[in-house]
Amino acid sequence: MIVQMTSVGAPRWDRSEGPAPRAPRSILTKKKQDRAGFTAAGVRSIRLGMDRLPIDDVLPQVIAALAKRGRAVLQAPPGAGKTTRVPLAMLEAGLTQGRILMLEPRRLAARAAAERMAETLEEAVGLRVGYRIRGEAKVGRTTRIEVVTEGILTRMIQSDPELSGIGAVIFDEFHERSLNADLGLALCLEVAGALRDDLLLLAMSATLDAGPVAGLMDAPVITSEGRSYPVETRHLARPLDQRARLEQAVAEQVLAALDETSGGVLVFLPGEGEIRRVESALSGRLPKSCVLRPLYGAMPFADQRAAIRPDPTHRKIVLATSIAETSLTIEDVRVVIDAGRARRARFDPGSGMSRLVTERVTRAEATQRAGRAGRVAKGVAYRMWTKGEEGALAAYPPAEIETADLTGLALELAAWGAEASEMPFLTPPNPGALAEAQALLRMLGALDNAGGITAHGKALAALPLHPRLGHMLVKAGRDAAPLAALLAERDPLRGAPADLSLRLEALVDPKAYADRRPWPADRATLSRIRAEAKRLARSAKPAGPLSPAAMVALAYPDRVGLRRKGEAPRFVLSGGKGAVMNEADPLAGQRLIVVTDTDGNPREARIRQAIVLPEAELRGLYAVRITWVDLCEWSRRERRVIARQQECYGALALDDRLWKEAPADAIALAMLDGVRELGFAFSAKAQLFRARVTLARADGMHLPDMSEDALMAGLEEWLLPYLAGIKTADDWKRFDALDALRAMLDWDNMQALDRAVPAHFTTPLGRSIPIDYSGEAPEISLRLQEMFGQKTHPSVGGQPLRVTLLSPAGRPVQTTMDLPGFWATSYEDVRKDMRGRYPRHPWPDDPTQADPTLRAKPRGQ
Known part of the structure; x- marks a missing residue:
């Protein structure tokens, strides 16, 4: 078919080394301005391909939806032709005078789509259809359709929130839900809502569940059935x-x-x-x-x-x-x-x-x-x-936003001046993962303590690198460009030892590397790294006097590894995690390394790539972060409190000394962790006291909870003041907590407790015997004859005592909770038995009228 199309010149926007992003979200509150600046450059006829594709049936609906609503979601299976047909149809329809920007998740797809559309127009790439990917661009002043990889859109919006010269943004293959596509759509929705109500937005997908994205965009869904080949x-x-x-x-x-x-x-x-x-x-x-x-x-x-x-x-x-x-x-x-x-x-x-x-x-x-x-x-x-x-x-x-590293996203949000919760994300980022990313950015100096972006953060946001590598490039200068490109790319030395220096050697001096090393290098990968290094070097300042190891430590301040003691090559990382290296690796015996790649195991990551870091260089880089720490802690292995003074960088102890003058309160505080591990071992007296308090509480008295859970939760309040001199598991085993428990009650409470739930029972002879509160009921044990004359059953706390009556030899004779009933019934049988066994002891006919005694009759009576 023959169509007429207006060819319009659009100013070329050079983003390769553009200004550092500002905090542009504040601009969204400004008054909208007239952004019409295009003038017709001429009219020419073009011939579109004659082969019909399934997408052609719904193109009128797409164009109508964009013309009426400014937004649409297009669902079409692979092969329908959406990638190459839709941008051309939008251009043909004259929906906008601005450029049509189409985002592709992969560089190969971006180039292929641009080449196919240019071929349809019977033109070379770079005229009306161009592309821009990392490190390569084919666009010109006449370019009306520009196919870009997704990260480029973010840079465009951060540098120019009004998207000057852009009339439409198409998100192709949105079902892949890349992090850059989610962020790009969220930013575009903000821009369209506050500054550019004329900005056309179209999300295209093959297998997307279209409902949620259509709801987010407030857009209609248009579906193409695709080819019918079975x-x-x-x-x-x-x-x-x-x-x-x-x-x-x-x-x-x-x-x-x-x-x-x-x-x-x-x-x-x-x-x-x-x-x-x-x-x-x-x-x-x-x-x-x-x-x-x-x-x-x-x-x-x-x-x-x-x-x-x-x-x-x-x-x-x-x-x-x-x-x-x-x-x-x-x-x-x-x-x-x-x-x-x-x-x-x-x-x-x-x-x-x-x-x-x-x-x-x-x-x-x-x-x-x-x-x-x-x-x-x-x-x-x-x-x-x-x-x-x-x-x-x-x-x-x-969606990638659910599983990916969010450091770059956190930096972009800070540059935009927005919280994640304020942005129209189809899937909001996980708050925990986002907080970790923000913590890293603060460590790199990209965010201030309030979470705002710093001048250094703006410089990092302008670079096409992970913030770690961007930080290294900015701080170390252009000499760090090869390392930044190397660390951003896949490993060019498959099967080689972990040493990053080998990769750098292969990159910088490939002939010498090939002569000395047995591990083959991937030439294509090294070629890409060299090209990227040259591009990065152009955007960097002059070099600083840093070694490669120091440069890497700038990028990975949380992954400096210190070898643990022992034969196995295990390392503790400055961020607090553990990592292990192959025992046969040449780096396995090194004291300090910087880890740049692992298998990511959350328990103990296996180190795949690292570089040796001299301690002097670590101290030179991070002198302000290396501090002496007084450390008192409970050692589970040694079962004692360990008091040491350590020179620390993060979780690493670069120097470790015995702390001989550790204060008693610090030792006691550390011992609390030992108590939490060892648990309680109360003495009999302490157990008795706890039981009395528990019974009194059950009877309505307002006393502290002395259950083990409550006591463990409140160790600092009741136990800490009594732990002086307690340092080991053996010390704790010998410790009697009675005084600490008694101190939880004031004088009035102690008096009330002694009255309501006494510790002792006073016998008719005036003798004090302990009450056992460990069973279901309070209990005493005493000689049967000592209870002669007792007409009522003794009780405490409103409960009858369980009374175990003993023979003169101290053996149980009867257990009762009804002493008057015992006197009236079972006593006669017990009396007969006792008189035969213990004839010299009194066994009166009526025990309620007899005097209590512990004496035997004199011999001869």
Whole structure:
């Protein structure tokens, strides 16, 4: 079809080395201004491609929704054509005089989309359609559609909150829920709501649950059905053997699929390592008519293009990561083999470390992958799991904001001048993870104590680096650029020891490295690192006199590692976590290192990359943070209070000395932790006192709670003053807490307790005997004859005493809680027995009228 389109010049915005971000959110309260500044540069005819795509059926609805509401959510499956058709349709419709910005989550997809749209317009990239990715840009003054990777939008908004010259923002593949896309949408919604009510916003997705994002945007949902080519799904007959290697099973499935099907084969694997192992497993086993093409994000663009473009001379087998799930069109694919795994970054806020974890795919991902088989004709999708296992798959993958390192997000929010709770996030960030990120930014000097962004923080926000690496580059100067680029990229020395210096050597002097070292270096990765280092160096100040180790310590102040005592190479990190190194690694015996990469295990991370740090350099960098600390603490291992003086950097004790003059109150306070570990061992007298108080409380007296839980909770109040001289578990075992417990009651309470629940019972002879309160009822034991003349049953606290009557030899004769009843009934039988056993003792006929006694009759009577 022939359409007329206005070609408008737009001022080119140079963001590569733009000004440091200001706190722009305050600008949103200013009066809106007229942003029309475009003038028509001419009208020309263009010819759009004649091949019809499924998205064409809903383009009128998309254009109408944007014209009426200014916002829309477009849901269309892979292959519908949304990425390349929608921006051109918006341009054709003349919805805006500003540029149309389309965000892509991956650099390869951004370039491919721009090239395809330019090809449709029969133009070179960089005219009306251009792209901008990290380190590369093809745009000009005539560019109307600009495809960018997601982080670039954030920089644009932070530097120019009004988005001058931008008329529309399209979020492509929004279902991937990248952190930058979530932040970009939140920022755009704020800008559109306060400054730019003319800013058009469109979220496009293949498998998104569209309801929530439509609700957030207050936008209609438009759905395209996509192609109708059927895809046959084939599952495994039985689950994969857990002992079998996934890569070998995938290789066998590839060979089987080649026999059963025709057309290109797309194999989804979790990462580069699995791709290389499947490639190795297929080596020498494929027909000559087949060609293997790896496809992953870290590959050179030329190799990525070779995987994407049709190969008319070979049957192509593409071994790809999730990069091939969306945006990219691999036109000759008719077979998909899904290994059922996805690799995601998981961040542990407790350790401050991220790790890549391999997980089962979600149903949404599996659907999207299978759809790649039906782009050009009928296809087949092999799923390497059983149909029964499919029900256990999660519906959607987690949003990156739920699992990722939030340090960059925290910095962007501070630069914007907003709290996370104030921003329109589709999924709010976890408060705990965000707090950890803010703590790191304060450590780096990017935030002040109130959480506001500092001048240093603004400088970090302007850099295309993680704040850690940005801090290193700003502080150490351009000499740190190679290290920053190296640490931001994947490891170029797979299988080498952990020493970061080896990577730096391979980067700076590759020939010398190759001559001296046995571990091969990935040339493509090193080439990318060198290119990025040059770009970073241009934005950095002159170098400072710092070694590579000191530079790394700037980036990772919380990951300085001190080797623990013992044979195993275990390290405690300055942030408080533990890490372990392979015993055979050359760095295993070093005292101080800086850890730059681990497997992220939250219990004890395994160190994958580190550098030796001389102690003098640590002291030179962080002299103000290294302080002497007086330490009194309970040692669980030694079961005693340890008093030491330590010179500390974070959780590291660089020097450790015995604290000989530790004050008694500090030792007593530390001993409380010992009491919490050891528990109580009350003496008999202390137990008696607690039982009396408990009984009195049950009878309504207002006395302290002396249950073990209550006493443990209040150790500082009642026990601490009595712990002088108590330092060890043995000391505590011998300690009698009676005085400390009695001190919890004032004089009046003690008097009331003695009256209501006395500690002793006074016998008819006037003798004082202890009352046992440990059983169900208070109890006394005494000679039967000592109770002669007692007509009523004794009681305490409103309860009758359990009285155990003893023989003259001290053996129990009767236990009763009704002494008058005993006298009237059982006594006669007891009397007969006692008279026979103890004839010299008095056994009166009527014990209630007899005098109490402990004496025996004189001999001869």
